[in-house]
Amino acid sequence: MPIKFYNTLTKQKDEFQPIRKGEVKLYTCGPTVYDTAHIGNFRTFLFEDLLKRYLILKGYQVTHVMNLTDVDDKTILRCNSDHISIHDLTEKYIKLFFDDLHRLKIIPADFYPKATEHVPEMIDMVKKLIDNGYAYKSEDNSIYFNIKKFEKYGKLANLNFAEQKTTQRIATDDYSKDHPQDFVLWKAWKKEDGKVYWESPWGKGRPGWHIECSAMSNKYLGENFDIHCGGVDNIFPHHENEIAQSECANNKPFVNYWLHSEHLLVDGRKMSKSAGNFYKISDLTDMGFTPEALRYLLLSGHYRTNINFSVDKKHEALKVIQRINDFYKRLLDLSSNCNKTDELPEAYNLFIKALDDDLNTPEALAVFFEWMRNTNAHIDNNILSDKDIIYAINFIDEVNVVFDLLISRGFRIPTKIVDLANQRQTARINKDWIKADSIRDQILKLGWIIEDAPHIGYKLKSVLEK
């Protein structure tokens, strides 16, 4: 079964056909590293992680590039106000970004090119655009792209520039442009830029924002590649401009499939620092959200809808993660004498069918939950065969390739907790319920949950929810 993706370029679900059989070249817009990324940014990065994991599950060899924008207006402003070099500032936030990626179990990209390390490539591309007649130099030595020369300009964002009403912001913008909506490829140095500049054939300056993604995707993935992703806010102007630059420089189509994720809302509103609903990953882990809980919450809504995040969802997410992990352990405990195979249960086909349809994660999770409930019931009734146990484990392993909701950190049970549990066991055998209950409370206070088996035996679980 082929995968279908909603392609922003065609505005419909298209069957996915890679350029080279079995291979996918994927470019995802990365962070601007002048500040810490927030939960909204990670909604997009997690969508991209899901996409990549699913392509891997389907057997594709994925080459993934994520850029790091380490020079732009905000970054320069921040350096000047904090009296810190651009390198020191961006390295700090790059490190924090990688920490968060790791924490959320996002599979690392193959390349993380930095804008500042690819200026020559960008200059080359601007040169090509000038040579091909698509770009011009303004009075202040900046280079602009002439949108009138590119017939398809506006196709991705579905904007009609001939009838476009000029907004206040554009009208009061740069006077030296031929057309108000032309965008900058190379920005001439200004006093405020301080030490931040590169030499170019047009004098000192720095690259425009959009050119980095065109130049770097070109370098690492080729002039025409398969998939390009980002948040919906990138559709215009960023991705529209990337298309214009790349196609006019190379005279060939740029990207075949454009996938965009919707924004995340917090408590039904746009996240903002002033509204007090602005969260970084570290804020949420401090509140007790586990990486798996965050993955679940951000992947349980479809990527093209606004998902509504709220700290009130912590209980729901932790509960779900606990259920899945308990179920997995339950199966593993039953599997010791079973012969391994790589076969899968029927429900797996429905799971794949849901994800094939433009990554319908809510549907896929529904299939999984329903199957899990039935399988638990079969275990309760002791009617699950050895073969079924192995199929079930295989299924969860596959689900985990895509969602990664199994807790991989080992919880080592402290000796003290085991001792208490054993004392309680003795009390239970002696039917000393008062003592047994009091030890259970004590264990709970130490951060562990004890679950009894009928008559004798127990399980210990770490308290995930505080």
Add this chain to the structure above:
RNA sequence: GGCGUCGUACCCAAGUGGUCCAAGGGAGCAGUUUGCAAAACUGUCAUUCGCCGGUUCGAAUCCGGCCGACGCCUCCA
């Protein structure tokens, strides 16, 4: 002004013409089980899909109007 998205139970969230008198998760309630719990399971939880009309044999799904939330139109995941 232009382009576009969304409104489904207490909360979250699929479904986009009949197999839906509407999946799945969380919360609640009742039960099985348990020394009691927990976990697991079972049952219950929207005669109805923002509102009003229309098309159709048939609509949550298509069309029109209205109400409400939101995005983009050169900062933005």
